[in-house]
Amino acid sequence: MFTELPWTCPLTGRPLAPAPPAAMPGLSWPPAADALLVTEGPDPIGYPVVDGVPILTVEAARGRAVPPSPVEAGRHEEIREEVDIYDRLAAADRARITHARRRLLGRRLDQLARRGALPGPFPDPPGVWVDSVGSADTQEAAYRHLAPLTETRFLQLGGSGSHAVKALLAGAECAGVLTPSFEEVQLGRALADSFGVGHRFFGVVAIGELIPLADGALDRVYGGGCLHHTAIEHSVPALARVLAPEGRAAFVDPLQNPIYRAWTGLAGRRARFCGDEEGTHDHPLDLDALRALAGRHFAGAEVYASGGPLRYGVVFAARALNLAPRPRTAARLFRAERAALDRLGLQRLYGNFALLLTR
Ligand SMILES: C[S@@+](CC[C@H](N)C(=O)[O-])C[C@H]1O[C@@H](n2cnc3c(N)ncnc32)[C@H](O)[C@@H]1O
Structure with a gap:
């Protein structure tokens, strides 16, 4: 499947073509590399393909120049x-794939997909398609921006690949995940296989700052909680480049706000999520700077922001106490809170947003 996509060298933008490891002798390839992707033309640069997954990172590049x-x-x-x-x-999730399916895609979607009775069109009803409790209304806004997904080439930026799997269930021609983590690609593939859509799934180890795909290769991109892990001065132009004309992208991310600052001030960086990703580096996004940057690269760049003290309460209850409302209920709560914060002029308390981009 990976061979059908227009992969490019993340460092030069030159097209890559499949080759056997023997095509670039005398270089150190991972022992598990079953093939290479090599730039065409003089001074070739090669990248390993491991277990069918292209490793298109700066660290993996080999060549004389x-x-x-x-x-x-x-x-x-x-x-x-x-x-x-x-x-x-990701490895822990893959080891418990049945549990991971339910957790990452949502119990309702899991049940209906198992029965072959998924309703649509995506993302309706949102009670089925939206999986995030903490970002219930922003994820719905993002999904609505991306619809329809039928016959699209869809990329999930970062994460487990669960949104790519949903895109395949919603009729995408092909969908995959780009992540710096090989295990996340393997998890995405295991999820896709478990839903019977693995033949249309692809994965690539790469970073959002250097997307190794040809210009206009994609129709849709979605990222949940990932854009703020990238250096946006690189990732936003890269995203615009790989989207076809009128292509769309949507990202759901946390916003820096006074509540978050007070919490991290009290609890320290290592306790900021009450969750598993402690120790990662996130780069809180400045919404004005992001809007200005996106406006320079996209024909349309809108923001739907929401989530204040109530959202933090819901996220805390879900993560620390294992008490979570359904995403549909959470979305209603967050919309009501948003309306109240708007009326009070307290938009600075918003802690979550969806960035909706149109090429
Ligand atoms: C906090 S997790 C969010 C997981 C996500 N909610 C999901 O759908 O699985 C942050 C994610 O950012 C992604 N990430 C980190 N740095 C990245 C980069 N430079 N480019 C692309 N993705 C990146 C990782 O794949 C990681 O899963």
Whole structure:
């Protein structure tokens, strides 16, 4: 499946073509590399393909003339540090795939897909398609922006691949996940296989700052809680480049606000999520800067922001006490809270947003 996508070298943008490892002798490839992707033309640069997954990272590039990365060295270092955490969490989920299906895609969707009775069109009814409790209304806004998904080429930026699997269930032609974590790709593939859509799923180990796909290769991109893990001055232009004309992207991310600042001030960075991703580096997004940047690269760039003290209460109850409302109930609560905060002029308390982009 990976061979059908227009992969490009993340460092030069040159097209990549499949080749056997023997095509670039004398270089150190991972022992598990079953093939390579190699730039066409002089001074070739090669990347390994491991278990059918292209590893299109700066670290994996081999050749006589590998140029330096345009992304700062410190950013690459942070990503390398985080990957161990993502790998560990994804491997644990893959080991319990039945449980992971329900947790990552939602119990209702899991049950209906098992019976072959998924309602539609995506994302209706949202009670089936929306899985996030803490971002229930923002995820719904993002999904509505991306619909319809029928016959689209869909990429999930970062994460487990669960949204790519939903896109396949909703009729996408192909869908996959781009993540710096090999284990997340494997988890995405295991999820896709378990829903019977693995033949249309693809995965790539890469970063959002250097998306290794040709211009206009995609119709839809979604990221949940991932854009703020990228350096947006690189990832936003890269996203615009890989989307076809009129293509759409949507991202759901947390917002820096006074409640978050007070909480991290009290509890420290390591306790900020009350969850599993402690120790990762996130880069809280400045909404004005993000809007301005997105406005320069996209024809449409809208923001739907919501979630204040009530949302933090719901996230805390879900993560620390295992008491979560259904996403549909959470969405209603957050919309009511949003209306109240709007009336009181307290929009600065919003802690979550959906960025809705149109090429
Ligand atoms: C807090 S997790 C969010 C997981 C997500 N909610 C999901 O759907 O599974 C952050 C994610 O950011 C992704 N990530 C981190 N750095 C990245 C980068 N530079 N480019 C793309 N994705 C990145 C990782 O794949 C990781 O799963």
